[in-house]
Amino acid sequence: MQRVASVSVPFKGPASGRLFGFTGLGLMATGAGILSLVLSTGTSLATVVDDRLPLAPLSSVAAPAPSGGTIANQAAAVQLGKALFWDVQVGGDGKQACASCHFVAGEDTRLTNTVNPGNDGIFNSEGITGPGQTILAVRNITNDDRLGSAGEVAANFISVDPDSSHAADICNVTGDPVFGQNRQVTGRKAPEVINAVFNRDNFWDGRANHNFNGFNPFGNTGNNGDGNLVNMTNSSLASQADGPPNNPVEMSCAHRAFNGANSLGAKMLARQPLQFQQVSSKDGVLGPLASAGGNGLNTSYGDLTRAAFGTSDSDSALENSFSSYWGQAVQAYESTLISDKTPMDKYLSGNQSALTQNQANGLNIFQGKGQCAVCHAGAEMTDASVNFYNNDGPLNRDGGDQGFHNNGVRPTREDGGRANTGPNGVAWSVSGSSFDRGAFKTPSLRNVGLRRSFFHNGGKATLTDVVNFYNRGGDFANAEKSKDMKQLSLSSSDISALVDFMKNGLTDCRVAKEQAPFDHPALPLNGGADRPATGGNSLCS
Structure with a gap:
């Protein structure tokens, strides 16, 4: 039976967390009346009456700066991180990249083989009756099924293929009791990686610690049994990046190592980056390295790593610390994915025509009677940010x-969420509060209109469904449910304006049109239409 609430790592229940698959979109964790409005014109902004952070242009907040790393050339590190993030060679089957679950606005929009049956192991939602099937229309989920992301077919790792022109590892396919010979599906929904740099901790349960140890996601907590290659602060993106690559549900055959001989490091360092994928010469990061008229980059991962980290070490030496290089480089790339040019940002910067009247009304509702901004606070639109933690404790x-x-x-x-325990039996929860049971990270709502479905289980189909959920105060009277969850008494016109604001006022055109820095190499997709390479920045004003 599928284990969705267990926490041993790796696990395919609350899927090995990611920006990749320990995912879920706990959308709009709203609160009680902390904000008041001045609504004389219908477009004025809310006045914050306590010390919680008000909404603001994202450009007004600096991304948290990591410290303690070993990057010598930031631009080269961004190139390395972007190549690694989009390269299907990382997958055990040579077909699965980090980006395979984060390809539209930083998340997954596929509809084929994306249902996880939950704790009961029974496929019984979205019109799906078994693994490998295609959802015809996304609908609200009313049982313990989850809308996740397709990962790897269950297999055991034997060795890296010594032929560097081969993308796949040598593995023994075993199949899975639930998914059979189909790709396994994560037990939470993949959230977007865009703006994740502002989060203090990452993954839906926060297991990607703000301190990066160079080996795994767990920082300096009791779940880190590997020691430290580095000790970096403000680096949950690096911690997160080290989770999925060798997870046997998401990206790898089981038991592949990150470092040393016959490891992911040994595999990638010898290979041409993106050799099976086209890269646009106009790509904002990789364009200068794109192979003319062909696939991939005109360098090796070994040379990219040496350039980024200022070392002359051989590939066989670099492979011993590859998990550290990987985490730092992917963090460097993901830290560039900041969508700070939404209509709301322009409106809050003084451009009163950036939002329509209805959207401006929706903004007021968001900050006022809708109570969304209690948790979706600050320029980052989340109380899970570094900035919010430093401000509110x-x-x-x-x-x-x-x-x-x-x-x-x-x-x-x-799903115990934040209260789940890691590989050494230590809970992710720091407070130890019962309110951490079933608790999930508040996501930013920027680009929320581009998402496939909502909440950590993917259980709501539309933004209107989400607002209706909060309007009635939630669906389940859990003993641990936040005290801020109360009925809101929003009218139909309130709901319409709020949805209009979130769907249109929070979308960065560059994200929607895959314009730099959100451009990318071509990406072949399992269970979805292949994504062509993009590049350039002329589509958005």
Whole structure:
């Protein structure tokens, strides 16, 4: 039976977390009346009456700066990180990249083989009756099924293929009791990687620690059994990046190592980056390295790593610390993915025509009677940000970990969320509060209109469904549900304006049109239409 609430790592339940698959979109964890409005014109902004962070242009907030790393050339590190993130050679089958779950606005929009049956192991939602099937229309999920992301077919790792022109590892396919010979599906929904640099901790349960140890996602907590290659602060993106690549559900055959001989490091360092994928000469980061008229980059991963980290070490020496190089480089790339040019940003900067009247009304509702901005606070639109933590402290108003909330979208027993424990039996929860049971990280709502579905289980189909959920105060009266979850008494016109604001006022054109820095190499997709290479920056004003 599929184990969705267990926490041993790796696990295919609350899927090995990611920006990749320990995912879920706990959308709009709203709160009680902390904000008041001045609504004389219908477009004025809310006035914050406590010390919580008000909405603001994202350009007004600096991305948290990591410290303690070993990058010598930031531009080269961004190139290395972008190549690694989009390269299907990383996958055990040579077909799975980090980007395979984050290819539209930083998340997954595929509809084929994306249902995880939950704890009961029964496929019974979205019109799906078994693995490998295609959803015809996204609908609300009313049972313990989850809308996740397709990863790898279950297999055991034997060795890296010594032929560097081969993308796949040598593995023994075993199949899975639930998914059979189909690709396994993660137990949470993949959230977007865009703007994730502002999060203090990453993954939906926050297991990607803000301190990066160079080996795994767990920082200096009790779940780190590997020691330290580095000790970096403000680096949860690096911690996150080290989770999925060798996870046997998401990206790897089981038991592949990150470092040393016959490892992911040994495999990638010898290979041409993106050799099976086209790269546009106009790509904002990789364009200068694109092979003329062909696939890939005109360099090797070994040379890219040496350039980024200022070393002359051989590939066989670099492979011993590849997990550290990987995490730092992917973090360097993902830190460039900041969508700070939405209509709301322009409106908050003084351009009153950037939002329509209806969207401006929706903004007021967002900050006022909708109470969305209580948790989707600050320029980052989340109380899980570094900035919010520094401003408001380590505990939320329920006494649980800051930025994590149980909103009653599903019964707590289905997924412990923040209260789950890691490989050494240590909980992700720092406070130890019962309110961390079933609690998930508050996501930013920027580009929310481009997402496939909502909440950590992918359980709501549309933004209107999400707002209706909050309007009724949630679906389940969990004992751990946040005290901020209350009925809102929004009218139909309120809901329409709020949805209009979120769907259109929070979308960065560059994200929607895949314009730099959101351009990318071509990406072949399992269970979805292949994505062509993009590049250039002339589509958005």
